[in-house]
Each structure stands twice: as structure tokens, then as C-alpha cells.
Amino acid sequence: MKATAVARANIALVKYWGNLDARLNLPAAGSLSVTLAGLETRTTVTRGGASRDRLMINGDAVSPAALTRARRVMDAARALAGHDSEPLLVESVNSFPTAAGLASSASGMAALAVATAGALGLELPPEQLSTLARLGSGSACRSIFGGFVLWRPGSRPDGSDSHGVQLHPAEYWGPRVVVVVVAEQPKPVSSSEGMALTAATSPYHQAWLQGADRDLRQARAAIAARDLGSLGQVAQRSCLRMHANMAATDPPLIYLTSSSWRIIEGVQRLQGQGVPAFFTADAGPNIKVFCEAEAEAKVASEMGKIPGVKQIIHARPGEGAALV
Numbered sequence: 001m002k003a004t005a006v007a008r009a010n011i012a013l014v015k016y017w018g019n020l021d022a023r024l025n026l027p028a029a030g031s032l033s034v035t036l037a038g039l040e041t042r043t044t045v046t047r048g049g050a051s052r053d054r055l056m057i058n059g060d061a062v063s064p065a066a067l068t069r070a071r072r073v074m075d076a077a078r079a080l081a082g083h084d085s086e087p088l089l090v091e092s093v094n095s096f097p098t099a100a101g102l103a104s105s106a107s108g109m110a111a112l113a114v115a116t117a118g119a120l121g122l123e124l125p126p127e128q129l130s131t132l133a134r135l136g137s138g139s140a141c142r143s144i145f146g147g148f149v150l151w152r153p154g155s156r157p158d159g160s161d162s163h164g165v166q167l168h169p170a171e172y173w174g175p176r177v178v179v180v181v182v183a184e185q186p187k188p189v190s191s192s193e194g195m196a197l198t199a200a201t202s203p204y205h206q207a208w209l210q211g212a213d214r215d216l217r218q219a220r221a222a223i224a225a226r227d228l229g230s231l232g233q234v235a236q237r238s239c240l241r242m243h244a245n246m247a248a249t250d251p252p253l254i255y256l257t258s259s260s261w262r263i264i265e266g267v268q269r270l271q272g273q274g275v276p277a278f279f280t281a282d283a284g285p286n287i288k289v290f291c292e293a294e295a296e297a298k299v300a301s302e303m304g305k306i307p308g309v310k311q312i313i314h315a316r317p318g319e320g321a322a323l324v
């Protein structure tokens with residue numbers, strides 16, 4: 001009647017920004033990410049725990065919009081289980097400070113997919129759990145898997161082949177991720193709204209999508225060679241081109257703040273001193289800095305000195321989602 005799952009956030013090195021089908025979160029291009037130990041969501045789903053669907057995050061009921069999004073995952077799982085109208089109580093807790101603007105929908109929707117399937121008695125292969133998680137948030141399909149993960153866009157209109165694929169497990173390579181938190185509010189425009197606006201109005205959008213295959217090839221080769229320098233080259237390029245495409249949206253989507261740019265400059269200073277590190281950022285102002293393990297302390301201490309930095313969180317490649 002009840003199941004608990006843990007899932008971790010992921011950070012994309014080759015970014016996802018654009019859907020072919022916004023209802024099913026079917027992406028217009030592939031993306032590649034690392035699942036992060038250190039940023040965890042733990043979710044319990046209980047059958048018969050409420051008279052209608054309820055979703056609590058860290059003890060508070062979520063907004064109707066957030067519940068609607070989660071219900072895409074819950075409804076799809078209920079349809080598979082043949083329990084169409086059974087209400088579910090979902091209780092979710094983030095291990096990382098939720099107020100830090102890192103309450104990733106990826107870990108949340110991945111944990112929700114695994115816990116809902118578990119509570120309904122479904123035994124699904126990870127690919128199918130990944131397609132379920134994708135319905136709640138595209139990037140969540142990657143958090144079902146640990147380590148280095150590719151999201152293949154797939155070609156079936158029903159999305160059944162649009163899911164994550166593990167390229168390498170977490171223990172394959174252990175670069176560190178220094179998460180530099182500068183903002184504690186949720187982003188003003190959600191990713192799904194934002195990417196729809198970009199696709200409709202940015203003159204750069206086609207060029208952005210056309211770069212994805214080359215970025216994916218280069219990122220895969222860099223990971224296969226455990227080459228942080230060339231991975232950084234492609235990851236920074238993918239990140240900045242995504243943000244350029246966002247900024248070219250009408251009205252503009254500007255997620256990076258002056259603090260974000262100060263951190264990017266700080267990473268470039270470290271690179272100039274020969275420190276193996278690179279930056280990336282998603283649809284928000286917080287910056288994630290990848291570095292070799294031996295550079296982690298130096299990177300964290302330099303980042304901590306930059307005005308506007310509120311908090312530093314240490315992460316590294318982690319495991320996929322699982323029932324506990």
C-alpha cells in the first residue's frame with residue numbers, strides 16, 4: 001500500500017531546451033547529464049492515504065499547478081496498473097535546502113515515478129520508469145539512471161522510446177561538482193513555459209538544436225577518455241549557447257544574474273591558473289562547477305569569496321533512482 005523511493009538531481013552537460021511535443025515532454029534534441037550524489041529527494045507514495053490526490057513537499061501542500069504536473073506521472077502509472085481512480089498521498093522530502101532554488105524537479109519526478117510504480121505493485125524496467133518520470137519533467141527521465149546518462153529523444157509519437165540510457169555508472173569517473181548557490185527564490189518562468197517561448201520566438205533556436213549532435217558526440221568522447229578539459233569545452237559551450245538562445249527569446253528569458261557572471265569569471269580565473277574546472281548553469285542563476293577531485297577545496301574556497309554567494313554544496317556522480 002506504500003512505497004518509498006530515493007532519486008537524485010542531475011546536471012546536464014549537453015542541455016535540453018526545446019520540445020517537439022510539450023504535452024509528453026518529447027525533446028527536439030538529445031541531452032547528456034550526470035546524476036548527482038548530494039542532492040536527493042525521498043518520496044513516499046501511499047494508497048488509500050487520502051480521499052483525493054495530495055502532494056506534500058517538506059511538509060507543505062504544493063500549488064495546484066505543481067500537483068497537476070505530478071499527476072501526469074501518477075495518472076500514467078495508474079493507467080498501467082489498472083487502478084485509474086485510486087487517490088494517492090505523496091510525501092516528498094529534499095535532502096538539500098529547498099529554499100536554495102535547487103529543488104530540482106528532476107529528482108522529485110524521478111522519485112515520484114519509482115515510488116508510485118512501487119505503491120501500485122508495478123514492476124517496470126528502468127526505461128519505462130524513465131518515460132514515466134519524463135511526463136512530469138523532461139530532465140527527470142535522466143535521474144532514473146546513475147552516473148553519466150544520455151537522453152535519446154526517440155522517434156515514436158507516444159514517447160515510449162524517449163528515455164534515459166546509462167552511458168557509464170557513477171563509479172566510472174569521479175569529478176567533483178561544487179554547487180555555488182546565489183539565489184534562494186524559485187525561478188520566475190518555469191523551464192517548460194520558457195522552452196516553449198524560446199521555440200516560438202528565438203531566431204537562434206534552430207541553430208541551437210542543430211548543434212546538439214556534435215555536442216553529444218564530443219561530450220561522449222570526452223567522458224570515454226575521462227578528459228575534464230575537453231568535457232569542459234563542450235559543456236560550457238552548450239550552457240552558454242542555451243543561455244544565448246534563452247536571452248534571444250521575446251520577451252527575453254534571462255536566468256543568469258550579476259552574481260552568476262561573477263562566478264563564471266571566477267572559474268575563468270582559475271582556468272587561467274591551470275586549475276582543471278568548468279562551469280555550467282540551468283534555468284536559474286546558480287552555477288555548478290565541475291573540477292578534478294584534487295582541485296575541489298581550492299575551487300570551493302575561491303567561489304566562497306565571491307560577493308553574492310550564499311552557500312556551497314558539494315556533489316559528485318551518484319546512483320540512479322531506487323525503492324528503499
Ligand code: PMV
Nearest residue numbers: 012015016138139191282283
Ligand atoms: O526538465 P525541465 O522541464 O525542468 O527542463 C530542464 C532544462 C534545463 O535544466 C535548463 C536543461 C537540462 O537539460 O536539464
